[in-house]
Amino acid sequence: MFKGINAIEFTKRFKSDADCFEYLLQLKWPAGFSCSRCGCTKAIKGRTWHHKRCGECRYDENVLANTVFHGVKMPLLKAFHMMFRLTAKKKGMSTVELGHEVGVQQKTAWLFKRKVQQMMKEDDDDEIGGNADVDEFLLGGYSEGKRGRSLEDKQAVLIVAEQLEDGRTGKIGLKHIENFEADTLGCAIEQITNPQAHLRADSYSSYKCLQQTMNLEIVKSEKGSALAQLHKQIMLFKNWLRGIHHKCSKEHLHAYLKEYVFRFNRRNKRKYLFHEMMHRMMNSFPHPYKYLINKCGCYA
Ligand SMILES: [Zn+2]
Structure with a gap:
């Protein structure tokens, strides 16, 4: 169900934070909700829009917890727009441009892009x-x-x-x-x-x-x-x-080399990168600001 996506399909599919949330839910629980405490598969509305509450033990599970999206402060739709631009464009985008196009401060764009960049790692392919x-x-x-x-x-x-x-x-x-x-x-x-x-x-x-x-x-x-x-x-x-x-x-330099290799070696599969990267974001640990600063040094 997750195929390649172009700009028209992207804007059709993701119109609101709720659409983005639904998409992430499917990435987190591809076979349907399953409570991490008791295994119950019935969920009710949680505390916030990014929570699912277990129908049995009432455990409130944050869909974004323990993923790279953990702690993302901006509306999810903006994060999705940034991810789309970073993956759909051949060369990626500078954080100034990115912030301008999506309507967030450059610092916010920088932080998100760094997180995405950390996910652009080589694999066996x-x-x-x-x-x-x-x-x-x-x-x-x-x-x-x-x-x-x-x-x-x-x-x-x-x-x-x-x-x-x-x-x-x-x-x-x-x-x-x-x-x-x-x-x-x-x-x-x-x-x-x-x-x-x-x-x-x-x-x-x-x-x-x-x-x-x-x-x-x-x-x-x-x-x-x-x-x-x-x-x-x-x-x-x-x-x-x-x-x-x-x-x-x-x-x-290390991060840039990885980003470039990742982009170059997947240049013929660019429209599949959005989903690939979202999948990686949902299956990796949180990358808070302090972690990224220690890893990367300064702003660029
Ligand atoms: Zn439960």
Whole structure:
């Protein structure tokens, strides 16, 4: 019953907080209400619109409790509109834009978006197994470039991009790395790929080292043309980061890489993401402000 959803279907289906509530009820209790205290399946009206009261033991159950929606202060309909925009748009949205479109303060939009971002995590489907190219790149201010001697204020990222037979890019993977040593690169590659992957990289010494333990082929860089598709993906990622997030601190980078990979690898299933994300929100623990601040540092 939960299919992909486009903008027209979304506005038809979710007109009020009550519509949103009904939807979340079905996510929480797909087989119908069942009291978590006594197992009774009969429910009556609860204390508030987001409570269900057990018809037997009278336990008042908050539908939003123990989910990421716990503590969301704005009307549910606004949260749904934000989620729809964050999932339906190819690149996502900045919190300024989001707040403006939905009619909430930027801070409120920021907090909600951070919660959504935490749910944009890779799963087993993101693992790369076929032919894939590997490289790394630097982020940070005007000093972007290739492997410097020291990273200083720059951040290094490893990228793996699956190369399909028709020349297009399949899935990608991104990992923040501390340095360019073979062990570091190898460890990051192992997290993104499975052992069946056939990898290609340029002739950098660390990759040559990894040849002993990995299914890795060294290709001559020829001014980047050998790994042209991969370099295009690096450029697309950098453009996205600049366009949506403007600037990015070290603390945030991890979350942004995950968000980008999540979006990119699901680019052909975008209309299903709304439900997928709602499902994740209802099946994860609450992410209060303090938790997010500790995790992410500051506002962006
Ligand atoms: Zn009960």
